[in-house]
Amino acid sequence: MTTRTLISPAQLGRTRGKVAYWTVFAAVMLIFTLVFLGPLYWMAANGLKTTKEFVQTPPTGFPTSLHPENYSHAWDVMDLSRLLLNTLWYAFGALAFQLVFDVAAAFSLSRLRPVFGKLILGMMLATLMIPATVLVVPQYLTVLDVPIFQRNLLNSPWVIWLPSVTNAFNIFLLKRFFDSIPRELLDAAAMDGASPVRTLWSIVLPVSRPILGVVSIFAVVGVWKDFLWPMLTLPDPGKQTLNVGIYSLASGVPENWLVAALGIASLPTLLIFLVFQRNIMSGLTAGGLKG
Amino acid sequence: MSAPTLAASGESAGQRPGQPRRPRRIRANTSREGFARALRRNLSAHGFLLGALLCFAFFSWYPMVREFVLAFQKTEGGHTTWAGWSNLSYVFHDPAFWQAWRNTLLFTGLALVLGFALPFLVAVTLNEFRHGQGYLRMLVYLPVMLPPVASVLLFKYFYDPGYGLFNRLLGLVGLPEQQWLQSTDTAMVSVVIAATWMNMGGATLIYLAALQGIPGELYEAAELDGAGLLRKIWHVTIPQTRLILSLMLLMQIIATMQVFTEPFLLTGGDGPEGSTTTVVYLIYQYAFNFNNYGSAAALGLVLLVLLAGFSAAYVRLSRGSED
Numbered sequence: 001m002t003t004r005t006l007i008s009p010a011q012l013g014r015t016r017g018k019v020a021y022w023t024v025f026a027a028v029m030l031i032f033t034l035v036f037l038g039p040l041y042w043m044a045a046n047g048l049k050t051t052k053e054f055v056q057t058p059p060t061g062f063p064t065s066l067h068p069e070n071y072s073h074a075w076d077v078m079d080l081s082r083l084l085l086n087t088l089w090y091a092f093g094a095l096a097f098q099l100v101f102d103v104a105a106a107f108s109l110s111r112l113r114p115v116f117g118k119l120i121l122g123m124m125l126a127t128l129m130i131p132a133t134v135l136v137v138p139q140y141l142t143v144l145d146v147p148i149f150q151r152n153l154l155n156s157p158w159v160i161w162l163p164s165v166t167n168a169f170n171i172f173l174l175k176r177f178f179d180s181i182p183r184e185l186l187d188a189a190a191m192d193g194a195s196p197v198r199t200l201w202s203i204v205l206p207v208s209r210p211i212l213g214v215v216s217i218f219a220v221v222g223v224w225k226d227f228l229w230p231m232l233t234l235p236d237p238g239k240q241t242l243n244v245g246i247y248s249l250a251s252g253v254p255e256n257w258l259v260a261a262l263g264i265a266s267l268p269t270l271l272i273f274l275v276f277q278r279n280i281m282s283g284l285t286a287g288g289l290k291g
Numbered sequence: 292m293s294a295p296t297l298a299a300s301g302e303s304a305g306q307r308p309g310q311p312r313r314p315r316r317i318r319a320n321t322s323r324e325g326f327a328r329a330l331r332r333n334l335s336a337h338g339f340l341l342g343a344l345l346c347f348a349f350f351s352w353y354p355m356v357r358e359f360v361l362a363f364q365k366t367e368g369g370h371t372t373w374a375g376w377s378n379l380s381y382v383f384h385d386p387a388f389w390q391a392w393r394n395t396l397l398f399t400g401l402a403l404v405l406g407f408a409l410p411f412l413v414a415v416t417l418n419e420f421r422h423g424q425g426y427l428r429m430l431v432y433l434p435v436m437l438p439p440v441a442s443v444l445l446f447k448y449f450y451d452p453g454y455g456l457f458n459r460l461l462g463l464v465g466l467p468e469q470q471w472l473q474s475t476d477t478a479m480v481s482v483v484i485a486a487t488w489m490n491m492g493g494a495t496l497i498y499l500a501a502l503q504g505i506p507g508e509l510y511e512a513a514e515l516d517g518a519g520l521l522r523k524i525w526h527v528t529i530p531q532t533r534l535i536l537s538l539m540l541l542m543q544i545i546a547t548m549q550v551f552t553e554p555f556l557l558t559g560g561d562g563p564e565g566s567t568t569t570v571v572y573l574i575y576q577y578a579f580n581f582n583n584y585g586s587a588a589a590l591g592l593v594l595l596v597l598l599a600g601f602s603a604a605y606v607r608l609s610r611g612s613e614d
Contacts, residue, residue, distance in 0.1 A: 105343035114336030
C-alpha cells in the first residue's frame with residue numbers, strides 16, 4: 001500500500017469523493033498546462049508569425065501562415081551561433097573547473113583531513129551567508145585587476161570559470177557524499193598502497209556518480225541562467241552569452257525574430273531538463289535544504 | 292582549534308609514549324619518520340585543496356574584505372582616500388534609498404504572499420493526486436530551466452497594453468484592462484507575478500518531497516478525532532513540515548530582498564517613476580552608472596547587515612535539522 005495522504009481512501013471511494021477528485025484533478029491539469037506550457041506554445045507559435053500578425057489585435061492563436069524562416073533570420077541577424085557557442089564554452093569550462101577543483105577540495109576535506117581543514121571549510125561555508133549581490137561590486141573590481149597576477153580578466157572566459165569554482169554549496173554537497181562512503185572501501189585501497197589521486201579516481205569517483213551528475217547539471221544550468229555577472233564582465237558583443245547578447249540586441253530586431261531567438265536560446269536547457277529530469281528532481285530535493 | 296584533533300587522528304601510532312606537555316616539539320624530535328609522513332600527507336591534502344582555495348581567496352574572500360574597505364573609501368580623479376562614514380551618510384540622504392527600500396520590501400511582501408504560499412498550496416494539492424504527478428511536477432519546474440531573458444521577454448509581451456495576452460484575458464472575463472508595467476500602481480505586482488512563474492518550481496518540489504515524508508497514521512488519528520480537511524492541514528500537514536516551511540521562508544526573504552534580474556529586464560530597472568527600483572538595482576546604478584563604488588559598497592553593507600540576521604537564523608535552523 002502506498003502511504004496515505006491528507007484525504008482518506010474511504011472518502012475517495014465514495015461517489016462524491018470520486019467526483020470531487022476527478023473535477024479537481026481535471027481542473028489542475030488544465031490550468032497547469034495552460035499556465036506553464038502555454039507561454040512556451042506562445043513562444044513557438046509567435047516565432048512563426050509575420051511581424052504584422054504578431055502585433056495584430058486580437059492576437060491569433062495559431063499563425064495564419066507559417067514562417068519558419070524567422071528562425072534562420074534570427075539566427076543570422078543576432079549571430080546566435082556565436083552566442084550559443086560562447087555560452088557552451090563558458091558552461092562546459094565552468095563545469096570542468098568545478099568538477100576538478102571542487103571535487104578535489106571536497107575529497108581532501110572529507111578524506112585527507114589536512115591541518116586547518118575545518119577552518120577552511122568554515123570559511124568556504126561563510127561565503128554562503130554573505131548575500132551574493134553584495135559581492136558583485138568588489139568582485140567586479142577584483143577581476144578588473146586581479147591582485148598579485150595584475151591581470152584584467154574582462155572579456156575572457158576565466159572571468160566566468162574561476163569564480164564558478166567558489167561554490168561552497170557544491171563543495172558541501174560533495175563532502176557530505178564523500179563522508180558517507182564506507183571506511184572499509186578506502187582502507188582497503190590504502191592497504192594496497194593506493195595514492196590519494198588513485199583512491200579518488202578509482203574508488204571515490206565511480207561510486208559518486210549520482211552526486212557528480214547533480215553537481216554537473218546545476219553547474220551548466222547555472223551558467224546558462226546567469227545574467228548580471230556576464231553582463232558586467234563580458235562587455236564585448238563577440239564574447240557575450242545568450243542572455244546578455246539577446247538582451248542587448250532585443251530593441252533592434254523585429255518582434256517575431258526576437259521571439260524566435262528566445263525559442264532557440266531556451267531549447268538547450270529545456271532538452272537538458274527533459275533528458276535529466278529525474279536527476280534534477282532528486283538533486284533538488286536531496287540537497288535542496290541542507291545549505 | 293583544529294590542530295590537536297588532527298594530531299590525535301593523524302599520527303597517533305608512533306608517538307604515544309612521549310606526549311606529556313609539548314607534543315609538537317617532542318613529536319618532531321623523537322620520530323622523524325612520523326613527522327615526515329605527516330608532512331607529506333598534509334602536503335598532498337593541501338595540494339588537492341589548492342585550486343579551490345585560490346579561487347575562493349581571489350573571488351570570494353578578498354572581495355568580502357574589499358567590500359568593507361570600499362564602503363569607507365572614496366576614489367576621485369584616480370586616487371583613493373579614506374572617507375569615513377561619508378559614503379553611508381550619502382546613501383542615507385539619497386531619496387532613492389528610501390524609495391528602493393520601500394519597493395524592495397513591497398516586492399518581498401508580495402513575493403511571500405505569492406511565491407511562498409502558492410508553491411505550498413500547489414504541493415499540497417499535487418500530493419493528493421494518484422495520477423499525473425510526474426507530469427505536473429515537470430510542468431511547474433519547466434520555467435526554472437528557461438534562460439531568464441526568454442521568460443522575462445515573454446512576460447513583457449504578455450503585459451503589453453496593446454496586443455498583450457493578459458489584457459485580452461482580462462477582457463474575456465469582463466475585467467478592465469491594465470497598464471501593467473507602465474503604471475506605478477501595477478508595475479511591481481507585474482514583476483512579482485512574472486518572478487513567481489519563473490521561480491516557483493524549486494520550492495514546490497521541495498515541499499512535495501517534505502509532504503511525502505509525513506506518516507499517514509497522523510492523518511488517520513486526526514480523522515478519528517473528527518478533524519475535517521482544513522483542520523488536518525492546520526494540525527498535521529503544517530506542523531509536520533514546519534522546519535522546511537521556516538527554512539524556505541528565510542530563504543525566500545534572503546533571495547527576494549536581493550532581486551535584480553527580473554525588474555531589470557522587465558522595466559529596465561527603474562520602472563515608471565522609479566516604482567521598481569530595488570536596493571540591488573540602486574547598488575548597480577551607484578557602481579556602474581555613476582562610478583561611485585564607495586556608495587555602492589556602503590549600500591551593500593546596509594543590505595548585508597539586514598540580511599545577516601536572516602542568514603544566521605537559516606544556518607542555525609538547518610544545522611538543527613541535520614541530526
